Amino acid sequence: MKIPQISVFMENRSGRLARITTALGNAGVNIRAMSLADTSDFGILRLIVSDMEKAASVLKEHGFLVRTAEVVAVAIPDVPGALGNLLTIMEHADLNVEYMYAFVEKSRDHAILIFRFDDLDKAIDMMLENDINVLEARKVLSM
Numbered sequence: 229m230k231i232p233q234i235s236v237f238m239e240n241r242s243g244r245l246a247r248i249t250t251a252l253g254n255a256g257v258n259i260r261a262m263s264l265a266d267t268s269d270f271g272i273l274r275l276i277v278s279d280m281e282k283a284a285s286v287l288k289e290h291g292f293l294v295r296t297a298e299v300v301a302v303a304i305p306d307v308p309g310a311l312g313n314l315l316t317i318m319e320h321a322d323l324n325v326e327y328m329y330a331f332v333e334k335s336r337d338h339a340i341l342i343f344r345f346d347d348l349d350k351a352i353d354m355m356l357e358n359d360i361n362v363l364e365a366r367k368v369l370s371m
Contacts, residue, residue: 229362229364231298231342232276232297233276234274236248236272236294237270238272240268251287252283252287255286257286259276260278260369261342262276262329263329276331276369299342299343300351301362301365302314302340304339306337321350323350
């Protein structure tokens, strides 16, 4: 249920994002989800990709600093209040969201969200206990 994610640390300069995405594309790596957070000097690009090992290797070859982490993907109903309900469950379990971002899927019934929690195993357990649809990595990577 845990999904591997790549974090790329990059200078906040024109063309950096293009270099990363072009290098991955040329290597045949498909980007499934992404998030970019920046400051005035640096940014962190978080990616879920079709081939983690190839992506990390290619980006390192291009001089980028790459780290890996595990995240969880959940499908929640695409209705008002669904995210608030999920986050309330996490709050009651004393779990902190370190960051989150959306995953683009062709379904209109559900929203796919990517989360990083301070205790990922506990978060997964809490979601399963509350009948929240935690997605398997292979399903997310095949979307």
